[in-house]
Amino acid sequence: xxxxxxxxxxxxxxxxxxxxxxxxxxxxxxxxxxxxxxxxxxxxxxxxxxxxxxxxxxxxxxxxxxxxxxxxxxxxxxxxxxxxxxxxxxxxxxxxxxxxxxxxxxxxxxxxxxxxxxxxxxxxxxxxxxxxxxxxxxxxxxxxxxx
Numbered sequence: 001x002x003x004x005x006x007x008x009x010x011x012x013x014x015x016x017x018x019x020x021x022x023x024x025x026x027x028x029x030x031x032x033x034x035x036x037x038x039x040x041x042x043x044x045x046x047x048x049x050x051x052x053x054x055x056x057x058x059x060x061x062x063x064x065x066x067x068x069x070x071x072x073x074x075x076x077x078x079x080x081x082x083x084x085x086x087x088x089x090x091x092x093x094x095x096x097x098x099x100x101x102x103x104x105x106x107x108x109x110x111x112x113x114x115x116x117x118x119x120x121x122x123x124x125x126x127x128x129x130x131x132x133x134x135x136x137x138x139x140x141x142x143x144x145x146x147x
Contacts, residue, residue: 042076051082052131058124062090069146082131086124089142093120 042050050072057064069083096116103109123139130137 039075042072042079047076047078048132048134050076050079052128054079054083054086055124055127055131055137058086058090058093058127059121062087062094065090078134078136081136082127084146085136085138085142086127088144088146089123089127089139090120091145092139092142095143 050068054065054068057068065083065086068079069087072079073083074080093116096119097113100109100112100116103112127137127139
């Protein structure tokens with residue numbers, strides 16, 4: 001006797017293909033972890049744009065320059081060069097802010113902090129205007145910690 005619930009084989013059906021195994025995870029990566037794709041290089045316009053933004057970010061501090069350099073340093077040579085230059089200048093300005101803050105005890109520090117802020121804004125805007133035209137800009141003074 002046959003079971004009425006058992007499906008009858010379809011004579012026109014294709015044989016089942018085995019499914020390929022999933023790609024192997026990289027060494028040390030947990031099973032099922034997504035694989036990071038290599039970032040595409042920047043176009044010439046994007047390279048100049050991000051290089052200029054690294055300088056303009058100096059108006060608010062060193063973090064924009066640092067973030068742009070870390071994210072785009074391997075994707076565009078212009079951005080790499082300009083972001084390092086901007087970051088070095090912003091680190092120099094940060095040191096001036098720290099010295100000025102310490103010197104507020106003798107009241108001259110207030111002037112040092114104001115002067116550092118004005119210099120930072122002016123030179124960051126000048127550097128942005130040069131970099132957006134695709135020209136490299138080197139600040140007149142900066143401690144070059146990042147080579």
